[in-house]
Amino acid sequence: MQTHVFKLFVSIIIVLTFSLTKVVNAQSNDDKFVVVLDAGHGGKDPGNLGSGYKEKQIALNIVLKVGKALEKNSGIKVIYTRKTDVFVELRERAAIANRADADLFVSVHCDSHNSSAHGAGTFVMSLAKSSQNLNTAKKENEVIFLEDNYEENYNGFDPNKPESLIGISILQEEYLEQSIQLANLIQDNMVKLKRKDRKVKQDIFWVLHNTYMPSVLVETGFLTYKKEGAYLNSAKGQKEMAKSISDAILTFKDKLDGNVGKQIINENIKDTIPNEEKPIKNTVFKIQIAASSKALEPKAYNFKGLKNISRIKAGTLYKYYFGYTSDYNKAQKLQIEAKNKGYKDAFIVAYKDGKLIKLSEALKSEVN
The missing domain is CATH 3.30.70.1070 (Sporulation related repeat)
Incomplete structure (x- = not known):
């Protein structure tokens, strides 16, 4: 009996300690800039296997390096959608970012093609120019077929049907401007590495579609292009690509914090509007x-x-x-x-x- 009571007491202490730790951690991260890093694919979804390389592992290696660099900044909190070789549903990746009330969402991938296509590019979520880049979006979206009950979870969405893509609502529109700013910073950094510039493009990606913050998908290069695949599979290539992304995120944050004055006041003050404002009718x-x-x-x-x-x-x-x-x-x-x-x-x-x-x-x- 005494043993049972003791075990119960210990269990209660452990639960309370865990709960208090979560509260303290939440409080300590309230003022941090939250970045969610998403390594594309994983687990039963290998991504593309161009030239024998595994997209899921290369993307993960790059993401972990990006996170390590960002974590050196005390003002940034990094959250990963995955840190190991596990399968994470597309909708869950966005949900992780939303639950964290993140400031940024960055998804990392490697591209493929049946031609000699090569180079690095970045994408943001938009319907505006989607028809130009439909093939890239189609490849990244097809992972939903590996998910259980995908027809129910994705409301009949079919990556193989362009009309299905056009039916997606633009939840990202409010953050399009900032997404493009971050994408440009990442793209510029990758081009400095003498990578072929595939530009910043807009398309429809489920992994970006449901995020409520500036979001970018990075295609670090083509594994199907032998020279580029070898580069991305190398420690040097992954280190350089990770630095391109992490430096861009740090610059983006600095721009956000630097484009207004340095005087900070109590954040509990109410949002203000000019005195002359009246109820908006038109x-x-x-x-x-x-x-x-x-x-x-x-x-x-x-x-x-x-x-x-x-x-x-x-x-x-x-x-x-x-x-x-x-x-x-x-x-x-x-x-x-x-x-x-x-x-x-x-x-x-x-x-x-x-x-x-x-x-x-x-x-x-x-x-x-």
């Missing part, structure tokens, strides 16, 4: 000038003298907007003013009834 245009993990007071001294600044929290990022107008012509002038102040990436966003809508939709309704 379309309203604003100029997005920055996005950062820092919560800054929306005052002119934090934004190079620009006034009429508003701030909205989206996930773990704070988005900062300049101006407020229902006149698109005036919005264009405000965009020019922001760019002249140094916000070269400033762009116009539209709201209708308080909800973010496509700019094209806003302009179409204005014409009608």
Whole structure:
């Protein structure tokens, strides 16, 4: 009896200790920039086997090296969708990132083709130019056939049917601009290694489709191209590719933190809007000038003298907007003013009834 009570007591202590540890860890990571790294394929899904190399292992080796480099930064928390040779469903990869409320999602792969195609490229989730790159998306999406109950889990989605691809909703659209920024940084770094530049492209990938943060898929090269396959399978090649990706992520984070002022205030303050704002009934245009993990007071001294600044929290990022107008012509002038102040990436966003809508939709309704 005493032994049973003792074991029960020990079990309770272990559970409490584990629970408290989880709470402490969660609190200690609240202010960190969370990056989810996804090694493509794994387990029963080997990926492509061009020239006899295994995509799943090369992708994992690169991801682990990326993570190791990022973990040296005390302001970054790294989460992996897999750290070993295991099978992870596509929808679960996105779910891992969403549950972590991540700031970035980066998926690493190796490409293949029945020609002499070679070079490195990056992809972001978008319907805009999907028809140009349908073959790449099709290959990466076909892994769903290895999953149990895939027809139910993916709502009848069939990677072999273009019309099925076009039916995917664009949950990533809000983060497209930032996804492209990160993709460009990664692509530029890979090109510096004298890799053939296959550019930043937009396509429809299930692994990116359901993530609620800036997300990028990296095709590090073609295993089917003998010279490139040998490079990616080598320790040197994997080290260089990992550095290209990790350096880009660090630069991306620095840009986010650096494109606003350095003064930080209590993050518990409420999101603010200009005093002159009224309930939105029709379309309203604003100029997005920055996005950062820092919560800054929306005052002119934090934004190079620009006034009429508003701030909205989206996930773990704070988005900062300049101006407020229902006149698109005036919005264009405000965009020019922001760019002249140094916000070269400033762009116009539209709201209708308080909800973010496509700019094209806003302009179409204005014409009608």
